[in-house]
Amino acid sequence: MVKAKYQDVLDLGQELNIQNGDVSEENGVLKVNGTASTQYEKNQLWDKIKEIGGESPSDIIADIKVADESIYHKHTVKGGESLSKIAKHYYKDPMKYKAIFEANTGILKNPDVIHPGQELIIPNL
Incomplete structure (x- = not known):
């Protein structure tokens, strides 16, 4: 159920070619992990999460790392x-x-x- 709610986030992750991606659902909470190429791409994912779930969504936990922090x-x-x-x-x-x-x-x-x-x-x- 919660995975369907955040499908646009998962689709964006695929579009951005997020590396080492992992998605699981536990007790109504979606857990998303992966590595974005740049901080800009990480920000795009967080913006999409907030667009869907609000400023502090309680039904998703995202751990997005950045591969190259030397540039935006x-x-x-x-x-x-x-x-x-x-x-x-x-x-x-x-x-x-x-x-x-x-x-x-x-x-x-x-x-x-x-x-x-x-x-x-x-x-x-």
């Missing part, structure tokens, strides 16, 4: 994107584009010039 995420640039759009997506603040630029000076020479297909480091703030 990796982002592949798509057509029409800018560093400020990317910053707004990850940080909810377009002015944080400078942090993304500084983390990628090895491949970026100008914060106004990015190209589709480039893989950018999204740094922890």
Whole structure:
């Protein structure tokens, strides 16, 4: 029953390719374990859990680890994107584009010039 309630969380875990995933149900509580690639992916899972179960759900216990804590995420640039759009997506603040630029000076020479297909480091703030 509780597994069906949180099916969207389990589906998102598959979509994000969560490693070492394990799901079990005991006494009406869903236990979920796994390792996300980045903190951003872990946050996506927690956001989905809260969307379904509220701020402090009592019917799910999730132990999600992060494989690479040195960065927030990796982002592949798509057509029409800018560093400020990317910053707004990850940080909810377009002015944080400078942090993304500084983390990628090895491949970026100008914060106004990015190209589709480039893989950018999204740094922890």
